[in-house]
Amino acid sequence: xxxxxxxxxxxxxxxxxxxxxxxxxxxxxxxxxxxxxxxxxxxxxxxxxxxxxxxxxxxxxxxxxxxxxxxxxxxxxxxxxxxxxxxxxxxxxxxxxxxxxxxxxxxxxxxxxxxxxxxxxxxxxxxxxxxxxxxxxxxxxxxxxxxxxxxxxxxxxxxxxxxxxxxxxxxxxxxxxxxxxxxxxxxxxxxxxxxxxxxxxxxxxxxxxxxxxxxxxxxxxxxxxxxxxxxxxxxxxxxxxxxxxxxxxxxxxxx
Amino acid sequence: xxxxxxxxxxxxxxxxxxxxxxxxxxxxxxxxxxxxxxxxxxxxxxxxxxxxxxxxxxxxxxxxxxxxxxxxxxxxxxxxxxxxxxxxxxxxxxxxxxxxxxxxxxxxxxxxxxxxxxxxxxxxxxxxxxxxxxxxxxxxxxxxxxxxxxxxxxxxxxxxxxxxxxxxxxxxxxxxxxxxxxxxxxxxxxxxxxxxxxxxxxxxxxxxxxxxxxxxxxxxxxxxxxxxxxxxxxxxxxxxxxxxxxxxxxxxxxxxx
Amino acid sequence: xxxxxxxxxxxxxxxxxxxxxxxxxxxxxxxxxxxxxxxxxxxxxxxxxxxxxxxxxxxxxxxxxxxxxxxxxxxxxxxxxxxxxxxxxxxxxxxxxxxxxxxxxxxxxxxxxxxxxxxxxxxxxxxxxxxxxxxxxxxxxxxxxxxxxxxxxxxxxxxxxxxxxxxxxxxxxxxxxxxxxxxxxxxxxxxxxxxxxxxxxxxxxxxxxxxxxxxxxxxxxxxxxxxxxxxxxxxxxxxxxxxxxxxxxxxxxxxxxxxxxxxxxxxxxxx
Numbered sequence: 118x119x120x121x122x123x124x125x126x127x128x129x130x131x132x133x134x135x136x137x138x139x140x141x142x143x144x145x146x147x148x149x150x151x152x153x154x155x156x157x158x159x160x161x162x163x164x165x166x167x168x169x170x171x172x173x174x175x176x177x178x179x180x181x182x183x184x185x186x187x188x189x190x191x192x193x194x195x196x197x198x199x200x201x202x203x204x205x206x207x208x209x210x211x212x213x214x215x216x217x218x219x220x221x222x223x224x225x226x227x228x229x230x231x232x233x234x235x236x237x238x239x240x241x242x243x244x245x246x247x248x249x250x251x252x253x254x255x256x257x258x259x260x261x262x263x264x265x266x267x268x269x270x271x272x273x274x275x276x277x278x279x280x281x282x283x284x285x286x287x288x289x290x291x292x293x294x295x296x297x298x299x300x301x302x303x304x305x306x307x308x309x310x311x312x313x314x315x316x317x318x319x320x321x322x323x324x325x326x327x328x329x330x331x332x333x334x335x336x337x338x339x340x341x342x343x344x345x346x347x348x349x350x351x352x353x354x355x356x357x358x359x360x361x362x363x364x365x366x367x368x369x370x371x372x
Numbered sequence: 373x374x375x376x377x378x379x380x381x382x383x384x385x386x387x388x389x390x391x392x393x394x395x396x397x398x399x400x401x402x403x404x405x406x407x408x409x410x411x412x413x414x415x416x417x418x419x420x421x422x423x424x425x426x427x428x429x430x431x432x433x434x435x436x437x438x439x440x441x442x443x444x445x446x447x448x449x450x451x452x453x454x455x456x457x458x459x460x461x462x463x464x465x466x467x468x469x470x471x472x473x474x475x476x477x478x479x480x481x482x483x484x485x486x487x488x489x490x491x492x493x494x495x496x497x498x499x500x501x502x503x504x505x506x507x508x509x510x511x512x513x514x515x516x517x518x519x520x521x522x523x524x525x526x527x528x529x530x531x532x533x534x535x536x537x538x539x540x541x542x543x544x545x546x547x548x549x550x551x552x553x554x555x556x557x558x559x560x561x562x563x564x565x566x567x568x569x570x571x572x573x574x575x576x577x578x579x580x581x582x583x584x585x586x587x588x589x590x591x592x593x594x595x596x597x598x599x600x601x602x603x604x605x606x607x608x609x610x611x612x613x614x615x616x617x618x619x620x621x622x623x624x625x626x627x628x629x
Numbered sequence: 630x631x632x633x634x635x636x637x638x639x640x641x642x643x644x645x646x647x648x649x650x651x652x653x654x655x656x657x658x659x660x661x662x663x664x665x666x667x668x669x670x671x672x673x674x675x676x677x678x679x680x681x682x683x684x685x686x687x688x689x690x691x692x693x694x695x696x697x698x699x700x701x702x703x704x705x706x707x708x709x710x711x712x713x714x715x716x717x718x719x720x721x722x723x724x725x726x727x728x729x730x731x732x733x734x735x736x737x738x739x740x741x742x743x744x745x746x747x748x749x750x751x752x753x754x755x756x757x758x759x760x761x762x763x764x765x766x767x768x769x770x771x772x773x774x775x776x777x778x779x780x781x782x783x784x785x786x787x788x789x790x791x792x793x794x795x796x797x798x799x800x801x802x803x804x805x806x807x808x809x810x811x812x813x814x815x816x817x818x819x820x821x822x823x824x825x826x827x828x829x830x831x832x833x834x835x836x837x838x839x840x841x842x843x844x845x846x847x848x849x850x851x852x853x854x855x856x857x858x859x860x861x862x863x864x865x866x867x868x869x870x871x872x873x874x875x876x877x878x879x880x881x882x883x884x885x886x887x888x889x890x891x892x893x894x895x896x897x898x899x900x
Binding site for chain 1: 414427429436437439455486
């Protein structure tokens with residue numbers, strides 16, 4: 118057992134995809150901040166069927182000492198998929214893919230982390246994919262950025278991730294697993310929305326330069342939307358209506 | 373340009389927050405006092421100073437952390453909701469001895485950097501140098517110490533001293549571990565909160581800037597109530613009327629103790 | 630875990646020299662922003678491999694070897710041969726390489742080169758099928774870095790492509806479910822020629838084919854792999870910096886043109 122049956126059509130005659138979405142539609146996203154007790158910062162994301170938990174420990178003492186950098190914190194990142202997260206059981210040992218993704222995810226978040234604040238310390242980011250349905254590295258970046266903010270780590274801004282791709286000759290936004298497996302191209306992107314710069318960019322498949330431009334625009338626009346969702350999630354967690362001077366305090370606090 | 377004028381013009385509306393944006397001579401503060409901000413949010417534009425937990429990019433000042441924005445004079449700051457303890461010189465801290473070396477003790481002060489308490493920074497013992505075994509008699513591994521930070525910078529781990537009134541080994545009491553960002557709330561405006569705690573629980577409360585707080589009472593029940601009160605303050609730090617609610621909780625629990 | 634690397638041992642003075650030159654529009658080895666270092670590609674240097682190639686890209690030296698062996702296909706692609714790309718950053722190639730299992734840079738390089746070959750469908754994998762669902766030919770591409778002076782990805786991709794172009798196998802047919810190797814020697818069933826072009830950003834200037842000193846001061850890099858039809862088949866951003874959308878678009882368009890030059894060079898070395 119294992120493997121999926123090939124789906125006859127990824128885009129139907131009405132222009133709708135297998136899950137009913139339009140070409141440029143994002144899968145539903147749910148974000149929650151501060152979900153773990155022991156971690157310094159944490160966040161949980163559901164992006165389509167992806168379920169990913171991100172946790173941050175740090176800044177903390179560097180162990181072993183020799184990995185420490187003199188002028189800034191070492192940022193460490195581990196992207197890992199649970200054995201039950203995919204259709205076929207995945208061995209718990211880190212695969213080459215997980216090692217590569219740990220690297221590119223770290224390189225997408227580290228540009229925003231103001232690690233010079235903590236020389237000789239480490240900031241550790243853990244991303245655990247509990248359920249995978251394509252786009253895990255992007256969703257991992259979105260939740261890890263929230264976990265970093267939740268931990269109180271100084272950052273230039275939040276980072277959001279989203280992928281675009283090509284299926285049946287059409288450029289589409291936010292591939293699901295079946296679209297990724299049977300499609301012609303996958304383009305994961307991470308964007309820092311305020312300064313409008315890209316910190317993750319990968320591609321595999323086949324795209325003409327025009328298709329690339331289209332897919333890239335789609336993905337970066339989606340990243341901007343996801344950034345707004347991240348801000349909302351932070352405000353929901355820490356919502357405080359303005360605290361008037363002590364005497365007539367009228368406050369709505371959401372725990 | 374006097375920002376006092378700005379403050380008086382803020383609208384204080386009972387339940388709703390009104391976003392007030394003032395433009396005066398190209399100086400714009402976008403965040404209002406005590407507004408919750410996330411990293412990357414625009415706080416102000418123009419010749420303001422980028423204070424704690426903010427940064428400047430060109431003519432604009434942005435938040436670097438999740439916290440409450442504030443304006444002090446012409447300086448923008450963000451008071452963080454959460455964060456690690458970064459030692460500052462003169463901070464009083466409570467730590468746990470983790471190792472004894474040749475000339476002092478290594479102390480865990482719940483910071484990203486282990487602290488050192490050199491023997492030379494303890495009150496003179498018997499007027500002579502101590503060997504390692506003697507060091508162990510003064511502070512053993514696992515002991516709690518109340519100390520003060522005397523040195524810390526980017527290139528070295530924090531240095532502590534116990535030469536000072538009240539500093540030294542902690543021999544009794546219970547310990548609460550609070551987020552360092554909440555310690556100001558534990559103390560309260562002009563010490564209002566901590567004074568209330570001490571009076572109502574009949575314990576001595578010693579807050580370390582590193583988030584470790586000691587509660588020393590005459591009996592374990594009082595200490596336990598004090599610790600519960602501390603965690604309550606941490607949980608509800610951002611609410612109002614907290615002092616009264618904590619007092620009420622303490623009085624309820626203190627009945628018959 | 631992926632961790633921030635120790636800063637390079639290049640002296641601050643050398644770093645400053647590289648950056649100062651870049652800001653003046655020059656490079657430490659006097660090249661233009663879009664110039665590759667002198668490149669030589671030699672094919673067939675390892676007789677025991679099915680195919681091989683050695684690339685000298687400036688002082689960077691990479692060897693790639695191809696081995697073709699029999700194996701079983703993956704269950705979901707029963708008619709396809711198998712492609713595997715591996716890379717070794719052997720310790721003799723650089724003071725920064727340690728012996729042991731491949732580190733994240735080595736793995737990233739192998740996977741980026743793999744994507745270029747796989748997504749461009751450079752090898753017609755169906756022509757490697759011996760018996761559907763039971764037996765296929767497996768193509769192993771092993772990349773060996775011998776001397777690290779920057780831009781290992783492009784050198785490795787060139788060497789891999791060279792080795793594939795150079796590779797030979799016995800012609801074969803299948804009779805009664807049995808594989809019969811014929812005497813005739815044929816090349817691998819190649820139908821596309823992916824080429825990767827790596828551009829580095831230093832400060833806000835972009836330069837192609839970074840030498841080691843340039844890599845050590847760069848903020849980030851973008852590798853763009855294109856095929857013979859100018860389609861993009863792989864991209865990989867690396868490093869701790871960021872790109873603006875305009876920089877990305879400009880790099881993509883420059884890379885396509887450069888790839889044509891490199892492709893011609895590799896194919897010319899076959900003859």
